[in-house]
Amino acid sequence: SLEGYDHYMLKEIFEQPEALKNAIRGRLDEENATAIFGGLNLTPQQLRSVNRIILTGCGTSWHSALVGEYLLEEFARIPVEVEYASELRYRNPPLESDTIVFGITQSGETADTLAALREMKRKGHRTLALCNVVGSSIAQNADGGVYLHAGPEIGVASTKAYTSQCIVLALLTLYFGRLRHLSFEAGKQMIEEIKRVPAAVQEALSCDQQVREVAAKYQSATNFLYLGRQYNFPTALEGALKLKEISYIHAEGYPAAEMKHGPIALVDEQTPSVFIIPRGTVYDKVMSNMEEVHARGGPIIAITSHDDNRITEIAEDVIRIPEVPEFLQPIVSVVPLQLLSYHIALARGCDVDKPRNLAKSVTVE
Ligand code: M6R
Numbered sequence: 001s002l003e004g005y006d007h008y009m010l011k012e013i014f015e016q017p018e019a020l021k022n023a024i025r026g027r028l029d030e031e032n033a034t035a036i037f038g039g040l041n042l043t044p045q046q047l048r049s050v051n052r053i054i055l056t057g058c059g060t061s062w063h064s065a066l067v068g069e070y071l072l073e074e075f076a077r078i079p080v081e082v083e084y085a086s087e088l089r090y091r092n093p094p095l096e097s098d099t100i101v102f103g104i105t106q107s108g109e110t111a112d113t114l115a116a117l118r119e120m121k122r123k124g125h126r127t128l129a130l131c132n133v134v135g136s137s138i139a140q141n142a143d144g145g146v147y148l149h150a151g152p153e154i155g156v157a158s159t160k161a162y163t164s165q166c167i168v169l170a171l172l173t174l175y176f177g178r179l180r181h182l183s184f185e186a187g188k189q190m191i192e193e194i195k196r197v198p199a200a201v202q203e204a205l206s207c208d209q210q211v212r213e214v215a216a217k218y219q220s221a222t223n224f225l226y227l228g229r230q231y232n233f234p235t236a237l238e239g240a241l242k243l244k245e246i247s248y249i250h251a252e253g254y255p256a257a258e259m260k261h262g263p264i265a266l267v268d269e270q271t272p273s274v275f276i277i278p279r280g281t282v283y284d285k286v287m288s289n290m291e292e293v294h295a296r297g298g299p300i301i302a303i304t305s306h307d308d309n310r311i312t313e314i315a316e317d318v319i320r321i322p323e324v325p326e327f328l329q330p331i332v333s334v335v336p337l338q339l340l341s342y343h344i345a346l347a348r349g350c351d352v353d354k355p356r357n358l359a360k361s362v363t364v365e
Contacts (some may be wrong), residue, residue, distance in 0.1 A: 158218070
């Protein structure tokens with residue numbers, strides 16, 4: 001039931017702190033500074049010898065795969081490829097035998113993801129599912145996996161499943177990292193940081209009222225740009241997808257610095273750019289990308305954890321998010337973007353939970 005919320009999407013956005021707690025629960029091994037997974041069905045020795053990981057999925061799940069790539073490569077030092085399941089199923093990439101394949105999926109029923117995993121399994125690779133729906137087709141087909149425990153997601157736009165996928169990928173990264181190069185101390189620190197995420201997401205949700213006002217301002221725009229770098233490049237893609245699917249406004253997500261290779265031609269007074277610019281290693285770089293958009297008269301909505309006067313000067317709207325380490329930022333910074341798409345869709349009179357032309361799970365090719 002809606003429990004007092006107007007839509008499932010809004011309810012699910014607000015359920016994220018709880019969903020994240022559920023995804024973390026029972027999975028932290030503080031004594032050994034690592035994570036625990038019951039269903040991988042592979043021994044630590046087998047997992048230790050993995051030397052490539054393929055992450056595959058569709059839509060929003062493909063975005064969390066991108067976050068997973070940044071995480072696993074940085075902290076576990078394992079080479080990762082991210083593949084659209086619809087492409088992977090018909091490709092024939094050369095893969096060594098010690099490659100494992102993760103299918104990422106909320107529903108566990110996405111036809112392309114299922115087919116891609118089956119094809120990889122047929123080739124003799126271990127396949128694992130990172131899935132929300134217990135007993136779903138993909139969960140049953142995979143050799144093992146991890147459940148998200150996000151609870152039922154009913155709104156067509158994926159929200160709590162996405163952030164749960166990201167936190168589970170962070171936990172998997174901790175686990176794989178601790179099998180390899182990550183020290184006990186570094187593992188412990190990651191655990192402490194991961195534990196703080198649900199509260200940070202709770203805090204991020206307090207921007208709701210402000211985001212509603214921003215949405216009212218831009219509800220008639222016909223184009224949006226979403227720009228972020230590194231861990232927040234996937235956030236930009238995800239923000240743009242959320243806006244497209246439920247408010248029917250064209251939006252493009254880009255790595256912020258790619259903008260000057262083409263999309264900057266779209267910038268004008270009618271095209272808002274959403275910058276995801278929390279404090280971190282690429283802050284100054286994203287700032288200069290933001291200056292470029294400002295210089296061309298594009299209105300800016302900045303999502304940041306930083307108290308920087310320059311941002312306030314050049315951005316029309318500044319939405320504050322709490323500070324978390326970079327590897328966890330995608331989970332926090334996506335929250336205002338989910339809310340922005342929700343409020344814009346609502347203001348435009350769109351059917352938020354059941355957008356046109358879309359189904360909750362895509363069980364056809
Ligand atoms: O159930 P899945 O995670 O496999 O679904 C994949 C995509 O169809 C899904 O994420 C889709 O992009 C959502 N509507 C995005 O909000």
